[in-house]
Amino acid sequence: MSNDNSDGKRVGVVFNIQRFSVHDGPGIRTVVFLKGCSMRCRWCSNPESQNKEPEIAYNIHRCLGVRHCGRCIESCTDNAVFCDENGMILINRSYSSDIFRELVEICPTKSLILYGKTQCVDEIISIVEQDSVFYFRSGGGITLSGGEPLLQREFAVSLLRKAKQHRIDTVVETCGFISWETLREACTYMNRILFDIKTLDPVKHEEYTKTPLEPILDNFNKLKETYPELPISVRTPVVPGFNDSPEEIRRITEFVQKYKDTTHELLPYHRFGSQKYSFLGRKDEMQKYLHK
């Protein structure tokens, strides 16, 4: 194993670190969410994960408004934030995240959120290690999720390598839409991979995720050939109106059953992400489909 020091210092953009995660791999885990994704799934429950760059978000429900607070407006010399007629905050998202970074610090209620923080590997490992007593008993460890965690290839690999060095169990959750070289390299530092297969219908896949299906299935096959020992859990989010028909699910299950040591897990669709769309000033496209 090479470059211990450089691994620790390597930085990436992370938008959340979630302790006591019990649904993303074996045992009690800490999930590190890396920012950036090449897919644009209509049902995405982590919209803040999609863009690689840090993004400003605003939770109006927590904000005290200018009547009680307004500190962000006072300290902002640009017009990045201003207020509406009700005294609530409006954001000009065209400004760079550097301007918002200071405002986020000032906001006492954490209504202003900057999704995406540049952190180094050592810093993340030290947070992850805080729960190591729980990993030891539960068989848990670190899970890289996203976005697509392997898009930040060097950072992700450094993180995995460092985790292995600290004897932490590693899991990666991937959408499968990445270069084979990246996947191949990352797999050498993984104890398990969670591989999303959303549908086996290429047309639908393209329509709903904005990415082709073929490279994903290619990667999946190569993975099984190159790393036959690596446990794979195929995960399918069951999305109303997209793939929630019994035939659709059966096709995926049959596909998975062809492979050895591969399990299949269905994830129920949830709408926890829906308010994050409004925080980011975007529209949750899924809503209109759900109400059909």
Next chain:
Amino acid sequence: MSVTAISDILSPHEQRLLNKQQGKEDRFHEKHQRVSDILKSFDGLRPKIDVERAKYFTLSMSQTEGEPLVLRWAKAMYNIAANITVYIDEHQLLAGRVGHQGRYGILYPELDGDFLDSAIKELPKRKESPFTISDKDAFIVVEEIAPYWKGKTYHEALNAALPKNVHKLTYDDPNGLISRFIVNETSSFRSSIQWVHDYEKILKRGFNGIKAEAQAKLDALDIDSPLDSCEKRPFYEAVILVSESVILWAKRHAELARQLAETETNPQRKKELLKIADNCEHVPAEPARNFYEAVQSQWFVQMFSRLEQKTGTIISNGRMDQYFYRFYKEDKESGQLTDEKALELLECMWVGMAQFVDLYISPAGGAFNEGYAHWEAVTIGGQTPEGRDAVNELTYLFLKSKREFPLHYPDLAARIHTLSPERYLWEVAETIKDGSGFPKLINDEEVVPLYVSKGASFEEAYDYAVSGCTEARMPNRDTYTSGGAYINFAAALEMVLYNGRMKKYSGQDLGIQTGDVTKFTLWEHFWEAYKKQHRFLLRTAFIQQYLIIKLRQEHFAQPMGSSLHNLCMKYALDLHTPQIPEGINLGYFEYIGYGTVIDSLSAVKKLVFEEKKLTMQEILDALDCNFEGKEYIRALLQSAPCYGNNDLYADEIARDIDFLSVEYGKKYSVELGIHNDVRYVPFTSHVPFGKVVSATPNGRRAWTPLSDGTSASHGADVTGPTAILLSNYMTKNYGYRERAARMLNIKFTPKSLEGDEGTRKLVAFIHTFCDLKLWHVQFNVVNKETLLAAQKNPELYRGLIVRIAGYSAYFTDLSPDLQNDLIARTAHGTLN
């Protein structure tokens, strides 16, 4: 596989309630037919006072004045045993209740009889744990019982003995009827702290065996010795008399059972009644010969113990899966007993327990123990005296009973150690997931070495039994019985802010004048001021405790309890004696408001003295108006590091606070002759204690509940349940032995523990709790929606059981304040 929305995952307990609402029969109903029928006869009824115990006790005591107290007590017990009404309930297989049918409570006028007059009028109206009483019985209380005790109760003696400066922080009125909720005494609402008898002694030897032992000791006394004549003789005579009392009481049940059998037309029931008669004729006088007799014998002992004295939070049951095991095993091997029959007998005991309600006369007692609190802890699991795992087949029956017949009696405590078998942990986890709050977990890896360091042998420490809410006792080594002080340290914090005063008691100098807080220029000044107030409250508590220890032996005796204790029998001393040779006095005082104080200090330190984002004056102004219009300041204060997040900034403050108590205890416990150690177990008292504390710098609004036990402030733990365990670990001073229990509540959503995978993770979580050497943890596995629905439609959720504070209670029996407190506890699920 079906697709389910997240909140659709219900715990089995929630599912049962739903079934009931939809008129479906519980799937275990048929299997538990007998006890379900008994349960139906009293479920949901408001408890009623039975005055017989108080009446016969008072009558006897009025005739024995001047005699040695322990003997007077035995005579009073004899009078009760001979005259109290005896009952055998329909369908019941066990005999022995100490009050009328339905849910009932009994009175102990020797304790706090000076409250009785007013209490009888107030109790039915009280918001917390109300009771009713018939007009006839109310008359007996007011005319016959209360007058005798005027000027004689323990509470009046204590009230008179407290020096002015201590009284001021203890009571709010000259008669000591209203609590200050600053340094609260609890010794006047129970005769003893929680306790466990050595029940095995009775199963092995019977009361005739105890009586014979006392007789032999009596015969061996030195007739020329004045000490033997005046001290030891009355003690052994009392033991003989009290043994005869229990036996007499049991035989009266045998007589009644025979009478009932004569007129019984159902041949099956007739047979049962005759069996009951046989049992009561034989036990507890003689050693038990089989499982049924063992259960009956133990039941008589614990019920008679309830007649003898008001043990705080009800007498505990000890290690039932150990002392019953021999009988269970023999009977099963000989084909006399099946698991179903064993369960039925145990559950007959549970429904018996459920009808006895621990009645608190004083308003403070009621508020401390809401929802008719009870901790008759049954201990399971753990280790044998040799230090091997102790789990057996009977252990699993107790867990099964909780899952199939989820009554919140008895309180079930599971001992955990590093080598607890996987099946045991798995079934414990499954039972927790059931959702009615059982069992609570107590950690051998913390308790055993700690008790050895406090003076126990390994055998005794390994054999400890959980007692009451979170405590652990060694029934033949522990000798401490005085109730300890509950100290409101959020009040200490308030006294720092207002130079020794509190808003609730405006104009009165209560604490130390530590100076004008706005003049403090360094964090150290603030911290020093807190230390002074903290120490001041401890000083007050220790003086209070010193006097309590001195006074109690003049007011209380427990000849039966003492007869079951090796040291009492050896030295002819009643268990209420302050110092018993070879005994270990495990006392404690409570730290109330841990999270509240930590988070407040953290906010002040960070925002005023380090980041200088706020001035002390700005905080005071915000507190003064209870944050009305000061939302910005409140939000800023709440953004400071909080306890419960595994955040070292807050956790270091927390450990320093803990150290203040540990250090003080180490130095001054010696003078009390006990281990007076810091404990963090509020029961439900964080609610009434919060009612005297104005707004605090952690953003808590005035008069709202303080944080409970060692749990985080409401909603302040945002990092998940692993962090709250780690915060607990980080804030303990493991190098010192001056610590007692820490209570920890964790709430999970059923979804986060779903399926076998969820159980596996809960088991791992429990393992880690054990590794971290934390004392206690208990779980609520419930959806917030269920609690909110129950608050709105209580009649539909009468059966909803929730975990409160070392015990479970019906949610709808709780006051709105406490219901809201429970709802506000952070639930841990997973977000992604």
